[in-house]
Structures are given as structure tokens and as C-alpha cells.
Amino acid sequence: MDNPDIPPSRRRALIPVLTAGLVAVTIASLAFGPVALGPERIGAALLGHGDRVAATILFDLRLPRTIVGLIVGGMLGLAGAVLQGYLRNPLAEPSVLGASNAAALGAVGAIYFGLYVAHPVALPLLAILAALLALLALFALSGRSESPLSLILAGIAISTLAGAGISLALNLSPNPFAAMEIMTWLLGSIENRSMEHVWIALPCILLGAGLLLLDGRALDALSLGEDGARSLGVDLRRTRLRLLLGVAIGVGGAVAVSGAIGFVGLIVPHIVRPLTDRSPSAILLPSLLGGAVLLAAADILVRLTPTTNELKLGVVTAFLGVPVFLLHLLRERRTW
Template sequence: MTFAIPRPVLIAALAGLAAVAAMTSLLFGAVDLSLARLIAAATGDGDRVASIILFDLRLPRALLALAVGAMLGLAGAALQGYLRNPLAEPSVLGTSNAAALGAVAALYFGLAQIHPAVLPLLAIGCALVSLGILFLLAGNAESPLTLILAGLALATLAGAGISLALNLSPNPFAAMEIMTWLLGSLENRSFAHLWIALPCIAVGMAMLLWNSRALDALTLGEDAAQALGTDLRRTRFRLLIGTAIGVGGAVAVSGAIGFVGLIVPHLIRPLTDRSPSAILLPSALGGAALLTFADLGVRLIPTTSELNLGVVTAFLGVPVFLLYLMRERRLW
């Protein structure tokens, strides 16, 4: 059932939810900070412990959660609109797996020890290389099915490379480091990671939002979209470039975090008129709020060691799959 909410109201509500998530993330953790203590630390009048907690630990982590969540949510909505596939997400094009392979290579060969920027840069580079291969495999075909098949081939190849790195890992500690990164986490992230990811995410989001009208036209089919003046090749190029750069930059600093791009558009769609353009920006805001709350959860859930963020988002994705399956069965 659809409960369409006016677009300005929906965007304002989701932006407010993301802001609440960010503020909550700053206040709570292993050491809770009162609002007064947080404000004092932010203005430079607080105690040293609160300042360290705020600026060295929580603020960069909260900002990264917002940025990465927004990118993943937007990419999922854009790909679902373009491919007309409700189960599409960034991994469909192989981008996430390729970026993960680049990061795993940096860990496996010890390149990450050279400089902190090597791992994210190699992840982004592999995402862009996968994009070039995707163009070669897809050729001039304009059918979304061709992109899906080529993307699945790339994702499988990258996954095999990751498995090979784990299988040939020189020692258990290297394998553990790779596995920890593959499960996704924002733990111990700093402003240096934010400055690496943010430009990529900004460029990727801008290119995906640029496609909003073209995605609406594609709901009528490729022929109708072309008749309405949509350049399918340029639309595909912007979509792929935006996804590769944005998701590559996000995965480079957060590790592999799945399901956000899948579940957020499904949660947002019933609140809109279901047109692709109406889902894009709300999905970005919803993704930012969801990932920030999920990151707060991994810090607050009492465990002997902090849960990985990718594990939490995977558990969140299962109910959405089940709800979608039940709805499809009712339609049958």
C-alpha cells in the first residue's frame, strides 16, 4: 500500500531523522556525553577528554556514516530505476566487489602500510578499472540486461580474487585483517578518511541525481524514452561513472557494507508516487540515517568486541527480502 507524502515534507522529515541520528551518534557510545558537555567541547570550552572523544573518534565517524549511507542509498535507488529491477544495488555492476578487491590487494601485499591513503586510492582505482571493463563487455548494447550480466561476471571475478587472497594469505593475522575489512566498519576512522571519500561521494551523487528525468522516462521503456529525447548512452555513462566513483570512494574507507542500497529504496518507495526521480534524494537521506543508526547500534550492543557494520546491515536486509517475497506471493 502507498501512503504518498508531499515531497518537501518527506525530504524535511528524512533530513531531520538523519540529523537526529548524527546527534545521537555524537552523544552515546562507550562513554556517554551530555549535551552540555558536547556543546562545550565543540566550542572549545570543554575538557580535554570530551574534545578527544568528539573530534578524534565520533565526529569523523558520524560524518562518514552519513556520507557513505547517502551514497549507497542513492546508488541503490538509481540502479533500481535504471535497471527496472527492485533487487538491484551497487554490487549488481560489480563496483562494490571491485573496490573491495583493490582494498584486499593493498592489505595482502602490504601496500596499506606505506601510507593510509594507499588502500582507499587502490580501491577507487579498481572500481574505475572495473567500469572500463564493464563498458567493454556491454559494448554499445542499451539493454539493462546486458549491464546486469556483465556486472555479475565482474562481481564473480572480483569475488574469486578476494577468496584467492584469503586462501593464499601468508599468515592468520593478514587473513583476519582482510576479513575484518570485508565485513565493513567505521571504527577508528579519522578526518583523513573523510577527506579521501567525500570528493568521490560528492561527484558520484551529483552524477546520479543528474539522471532523475531520464530515469522517469525509462519507466516507459527504452524506445519511449528515446522518443522523449533521452540519450540512453549518456544516461548509462553518467550512471556507471557516478556509481563507480561514489561507491568506490565509500567502500574504500568503510569496507564492504551491503544491503543499504537495496533496503532503503524499498522503505522509501511506498511514501512517494513511486517515480524514480521522487525516490532518489529521499533514498540518500534515508540511507544516511539508516547507516548512522546502524553504526550507533554496533557501538551500543553489549558484546566482547564491537560488531562489524556489514553484519548489522545484512541482518536488517533479511526482513526486507521476506516482506518483498510475501508481497510478490500475494500478487501471484
């Protein structure tokens, strides 16, 4: 159903505005930080004529961090929009199906057993593997049921179990330094990321996002209910398979390099939904772009906040997310 409060011209302008915002936060992310880089220094560094300090800051520190922030934010925003449409639940986000907590448990395992010291790739690989194992467990627990309720209940069980595993690792941590490392990672951050992290996460996020974007028409049909979707020719089992694979692979790859960052997948769809016709398919691409803009902007705020130790990104998104979510909840509670 169209939203009469939003003119069609404004709905058509949403994607261009978000794209312009994406370009703006990308440039700002490359320019701002403890050492500011002006347009001249950035341009010279990109052309290969800049000074060595500017080139090091730009290519070794800020460019990988910016890319990670954009792709992780985009994946979380898209996953939240898809899950809210599929489960027909405005509170749905990636953690609902246990993917986020399972990926976090895999990464915590790499830290706990010291595998990430042997090779940095061990941490993201274990996170992605744990997300995929959570997917298999989700299928096993929900069985052949096509009901979203069965997926939610199975996801809660997996998420709770993964959370208990994380708590156990903290409780049995062999030394306080290991516990501190685990807690630091769980707070979420994209500080000190390299292009190696980009190449680890990017294939997973591209594959996951591609699978999720395929289900736009199916999500619209599901808004009529499962029987209505079947009557329109939607194969619910294939739709569920693509959705779960997309969430597990995409979110697993994102969490693997960023740690646990919450609220992005929850609040971004609520922000863009009033600016669309409110159909599930209409908010997918805007949520992807909006998630990228939000996380990159939050990371800029992290860098510019004067603190002894850099704030963790997950903390900032929580402080930003709760007021925004409550505001939109009060505004939109009658439209769901």
C-alpha cells in the same frame, strides 16, 4: 503513477521527516558510545571550552566516524535507487555492476601486499582505482549495447571475477594475521575512522552523487522502456555513462573507507518507495537521506551492543536488512 494509498501531504512531508531523522541520528551518534557525552559536554567542546577528554572523543573519534557513516550510507542508498530505476529491477544494488566487489578487491590487494602499512591512503586509492577499472571492463564487455540486460550480465561477470580474486587472496595469504585483516575489512566497519578518511571519500562521493542525481528525468523516461525514452529525447549512451561513472566513483570511494557493507542500497529504496509516487526520480533524494539515517543508526547500535569485540557494521546491516527486505517484498510484490 501516483500511489493512491499515500496522501499528497504525507508525500510532501517525507523529505522534512528524513531530514529531521538525519539531524537526530547525527546528534545521537556524537553523544552515544562507551563513554556517553551529555549536551553540556558536547556544547562546551564545540565552543572550545570543554574538557580535553570530551574534546578528544568528540573530534578525534566520533565526528569522523559519524561523517563517514552518513556519507557512505547516503551514497549506497542513492546508488541502489538509481540502479533499480535504470535496470528496472527491484533487486538491483551497487554490487550488480561489480563496483562494490571490484573496490573490495582493490582494498584487499592493498592489505595482501602490505601497501596500506607503507601509507594508509594506499588502501582507499586502490579501492577507487579498482572500481574505475571495473567500469572500463564493463564498457568493454557490454560494448555499444544500451540494454540494461547486457550491463547486468557484464556486471555479474566482473563481480564474480572480483569475488574470485578476493578468495584467492585469502587462500594464498602469507600468514593468518593477513587473512584475519582481510576478513575484518570485508565484514565492513567505520570504527577508528579519522578525518583523513573523510577527505579521501568525500570528493568521490560528492562527484558520484552529483552524477547520479542528474539522471532523474531520464530514469522516469526509461520506465516507459528504451524506445519510449528515446522518443522523449533521452540520450541513452550519455545517461549510461553518467550512471556508471557515478556508481564507480561514488561507491568506490564509499567502500574504500568502510569496507564491504551490504543491503543498504537494496532495502532503502524499498522502504521509501511506498511513501512516494513510485517514479524513479521521486525516490532518489529520499534514498540518499534514508541510507544515511539507516547506516548511522546501525552504527549507533553497534556501539551500544555490549560485546567483547565491537560488532562489524556489515553484519548488523545484514541482520537488519534481510527481515525488512522480505517484509517489503511481500507487501509490494504486486506493484512492480
